[in-house]
Amino acid sequence: MDTIDRQEFLRQTALAGAALLMSSVELFAEEQQRKVKVGVIGCGSVSTQYLPHLSRSPFVELVSTCDIIFDRAKKAAEKYQIKNSYPSIEKMLAGVPFDLLINLTDMQEHGRLNVLALNGGKNVWSEKPMANSYREGKALLELAASKKLRIWGAPAVVNSPQFAFMSKAIQEGKLGKVSSAHAHYGHLGPTWSAFFYEKGGGSLPDLGVYNLATLTGLLGPAKNVMAMTSIVTPQRTVDNKGKITVEAEDNAMVLMDHGNGTISHVQCGFNFFDPYGHEGKGQEKQTITIWGTHGNMGLVGYDWAPFGVDLATHDHEETQRFATDTKGYVWQEGASVISKSMVTGEEPLIAAQHALHVLEIIEAARTSGQTGKKIAIESTFKWPVV
Numbered sequence: 456m457d458t459i460d461r462q463e464f465l466r467q468t469a470l471a472g473a474a475l476l477m478s479s480v481e482l483f484a485e486e487q488q489r490k491v492k493v494g495v496i497g498c499g500s501v502s503t504q505y506l507p508h509l510s511r512s513p514f515v516e517l518v519s520t521c522d523i524i525f526d527r528a529k530k531a532a533e534k535y536q537i538k539n540s541y542p543s544i545e546k547m548l549a550g551v552p553f554d555l556l557i558n559l560t561d562m563q564e565h566g567r568l569n570v571l572a573l574n575g576g577k578n579v580w581s582e583k584p585m586a587n588s589y590r591e592g593k594a595l596l597e598l599a600a601s602k603k604l605r606i607w608g609a610p611a612v613v614n615s616p617q618f619a620f621m622s623k624a625i626q627e628g629k630l631g632k633v634s635s636a637h638a639h640y641g642h643l644g645p646t647w648s649a650f651f652y653e654k655g656g657g658s659l660p661d662l663g664v665y666n667l668a669t670l671t672g673l674l675g676p677a678k679n680v681m682a683m684t685s686i687v688t689p690q691r692t693v694d695n696k697g698k699i700t701v702e703a704e705d706n707a708m709v710l711m712d713h714g715n716g717t718i719s720h721v722q723c724g725f726n727f728f729d730p731y732g733h734e735g736k737g738q739e740k741q742t743i744t745i746w747g748t749h750g751n752m753g754l755v756g757y758d759w760a761p762f763g764v765d766l767a768t769h770d771h772e773e774t775q776r777f778a779t780d781t782k783g784y785v786w787q788e789g790a791s792v793i794s795k796s797m798v799t800g801e802e803p804l805i806a807a808q809h810a811l812h813v814l815e816i817i818e819a820a821r822t823s824g825q826t827g828k829k830i831a832i833e834s835t836f837k838w839p840v841v
């Protein structure tokens with residue numbers, strides 16, 4: 456066996472280290488150059504949150520915007536120096552090529568537009584819900600797989616450090632056997648667009664969806680669902696249509712059975728007096744609470760904008776606050792995170808199967824509300840998430 460002296464060994468190690476550093480620098484530079492070409496459809500309210508985030512991402516090249524109110528697409532393109540804008544998805548898909556469609560349109564349009572995009576060879580990030588029914592959502596995932604494309608759906612709540620803290624605490628047994636959980640989210644409802652209140656809209660896919668994603672993400676896929684839903688305010692006035700009749704539930708209570716005896720509850724609606732409003736600023740209370748045989752835990756702030764986790768256990772009965780880090784995660788990051796994962800190849804925490812599972816729960820909650828029956832859930836997703 457050859458032997459080398461200490462000096463030669465150090466020289467060789469330094470060379471190998473430099474080579475390794477070079478290759479990781481090159482790899483980084485290469486990643487910096489590779490960008491996902493993005494087309495954004497729907498240039499309304501939420502696009503004003505997505506576009507600034509996307510435009511700052513080193514993994515994104517914003518290629519085109521689209522809105523059936525063409526002026527909105529043109530104005531958004533101008534503001535973010537995006538070269539192309541279109542008045543319809545057909546024109547957008549036939550126009551300048553891109554890799555990822557970001558769908559920020561009315562909820563009722565998501566399924567139809569997502570199918571068109573996949574058939575047009577695009578990957579998809581969809582605002583919630585990714586489709587109008589569980590069946591349509593399942594078909595979307597199958598279509599994507601058959602075309603070797605990917606589809607992902609909002610929300611991005613599993614990305615927060617607070618979600619990670621809670622998930623780890625549960626997995627490490629800090630709460631003992633988890634028995635019960637509660638989550639709530641509501642305000643007085645959006646005032647700008649009618650679709651939130653029309654058939655296919657509702658407080659469940661707009662608001663409850665966050666809590667449903669958080670609780671299933673923490674406690675595991677739901678096996679059964681029971682619910683009551685109602686309409687509290689039958690008529691509303693909205694900016695784009697004036698006086699409208701509310702058709703979708705604006706008030707919902709959903710019970711989920713996660714198996715092993717764990718039961719949780721989500722409460723959401725468009726009739727919650729809430730001084731924190733749609734933006735949620737200043738919400739300092741717990742909106743999610745989880746109890747087990749050895750401890751309890753509460754998420755402080757909304758699950759889409761959390762800023763701490765309060766934990767009390769039988770080893771430390773006095774409540775302590777953890778996970779107060781609010782840097783990094785923001786709720787509107789989903790499409791940017793997905794773009795990064797498309798470049799780096801790292802699998803994101805956000806999973807299409809989880810979004811589909813939540814969609815099935817929403818549909819089951821409505822069926823349960825109408826029939827008074829307990830509804831079995833067939834879908835599942837990879838769990839634990841963290």
Ligand SMILES: NC(=O)c1ccc[n+]([C@@H]2O[C@H](COP(=O)([O-])OP(=O)(O)OC[C@H]3O[C@@H](n4cnc5c(N)ncnc54)[C@H](O)[C@@H]3O)[C@@H](O)[C@H]2O)c1
Pocket residue numbers: 496497498499500501502521522523524527542543544559560561562564568582583584647648660661
């Ligand atoms: N507004 C928010 O703060 C917010 C936050 C999180 C998620 N969301 C979700 O984002 C989605 C959009 O909500 P919003 O508040 O931005 O609504 P919005 O009404 O402000 O914007 C929707 C836009 O989509 C356009 N559109 C509708 N159908 C289209 C089509 N077929 N092709 C092209 N454009 C079309 C509309 O003209 C409109 O400009 C919903 O799923 C909502 O639940 C909204």
